[in-house]
Amino acid sequence: AQSVTQLDSQVPVFEEAPVELRCNYSSSVSVYLFWYVQYPNQGLQLLLKYLSGSTLVKGINGFEAEFNKSQTSFHLRKPSVHISDTAEYFCAVSTYNTNAGKSTFGDGTTLTVKP
Amino acid sequence: SQTIHQWPATLVQPVGSPLSLECTVEGTSNPNLYWYRQAAGRGLQLLFYSVGIGQISSEVPQNLSASRPQDRQFILSSKKLLLSDSGFYLCAWSVHGASGYTFGSGTRLTVV
Numbered sequence: 001a002q003s004v005t006q007l008d009s010q011v012p013v014f015e016e017a018p019v020e021l022r023c024n025y026s027s028s029v030s031v032y033l034f035w036y037v038q039y040p041n042q043g044l045q046l047l048l049k050y051l052s053g054s055t056l057v058k059g060i061n062g063f064e065a066e067f068n069k070s071q072t073s074f075h076l077r078k079p080s081v082h083i084s085d086t087a088e089y090f091c092a093v094s095t096y097n098t099n100a101g102k103s104t105f106g107d108g109t110t111l112t113v114k115p
Numbered sequence: 116s117q118t119i120h121q122w123p124a125t126l127v128q129p130v131g132s133p134l135s136l137e138c139t140v141e142g143t144s145n146p147n148l149y150w151y152r153q154a155a156g157r158g159l160q161l162l163f164y165s166v167g168i169g170q171i172s173s174e175v176p177q178n179l180s181a182s183r184p185q186d187r188q189f190i191l192s193s194k195k196l197l198l199s200d201s202g203f204y205l206c207a208w209s210v211h212g213a214s215g216y217t218f219g220s221g222t223r224l225t226v227v
Contacts, residue, residue, distance in 0.1 A: 032213050043121075043205055043218030044159075051213050090159070094212040100166045101147045101209040103216060107158035 002027035002093050006106035014114050015083055021076040021109045023091035033074040034092040034103065035065055044090060050074060061085070086113045117142035121206045121219030128226055134179075134193040136222050138206030141187065146208040148189040149216070150181055153203040165189060201226045 007022040025031060032051050036044040048059025055067040065076045074091060088110050092103040118141045128134060140146050150162040161174045163181035171181050178197050182190045189206060206219040 032215075034215050036216075036218075041203075041221070041223065043207075043220045044216070045218070046215045049213075049215050092216075096212065100164050100172070101212045101214065102149070102161065102164060103209075103212075105159045 002031065002095060002104050004091050004093050004104055004106035006089075006091050006109050008109050009107070010110045010112070012112045012114060013081055016080050018079050019077065019081050019085075019111065021089050021091075021111065023074045023076065023106060025072050025074065025091070025093045027072075027093060027095060029095050031093045031095050033065075033067060034094075035059065035063070035074070035076050036090045036092060036105075037061075038088040038090065038108075040087075047076070047089075081111075081113045083113050083115060085111060087111060117208075117217065119206065119208055119217055119219045121222060123222060124220065125223045126225070128196050128224065130198055130226055131195045134191070134196050134200070134224070136191040136204055136206075136224075138189045138191075138219055139187055140189075140208050143187070143208070143210070145186060146210065148183060149207045149209075150189065150191050151205040151207065153205060153221075155202070159205070163191070196226045198226050200224065 003026045005024045013019045034049045035047040038044045048057050050057050050067045058064045063078050088108045090108050091106040094103040121138045148165045151159045165183045179193050204222045207216040209216050
């Protein structure tokens with residue numbers, strides 16, 4: 001079985017500052033990794049995903065994430081945030097042989113961007 | 116293109132009343148379908164998933180049930196709602212483990 005830990009439940013940051021949202025995972029087999037964003041009262045939207053190959057993946061809205069196999073981490077970064085990036089962010093993992101393609105989600109990190 | 120529809124957007128129901136939430140997917144066939152619940156300020160809890168018509172797997176025992184009468188239709192039901200059933204319900208679909216999920220817009224259920 002796999003698990004996901006998002007190390008920060010809340011991250012406040014000022015506009016135009018850089019941000020990093022941390023995600024660690026645990027799995028005995030190879031994994032696929034995902035970051036999703038959820039705006040208030042909406043469903044989740046896929047930001048980016050790591051399947052294989054280059055460990056640095058770029059997603060929508062200027063976000064990127066780096067897969068670190070030795071650290072079992074997949075941290076999300078953005079060099080300069082905007083007020084509109086205020087949202088809940090979820091890290092998720094699935095495995096190559098996951099039954100029915102199920103993903104396991106972290107508990108989420110609330111990013112609040114202040115003016 | 117693939118789309119997912121979920122309705123209603125909000126629902127206020129009295130304790131003991133029945134529930135039916137519907138989700139439909141367009142533009143794909145034989146998707147994996149999921150129902151999640153998100154309590155206020157909490158993460159996502161997988162309730163049910165389905166890999167095909169009539170095939171339902173339950174992740175947690177509870178007051179809810181799910182059905183998949185058609186390939187791209189997924190229904191969440193309850194015969195008698197409890198206060199603890201309140202939450203934000205999300206339907207999602209995927210092709211396989213590497214594809215990630217596409218989520219519906221969610222239903223905010225308040226049981227009073």
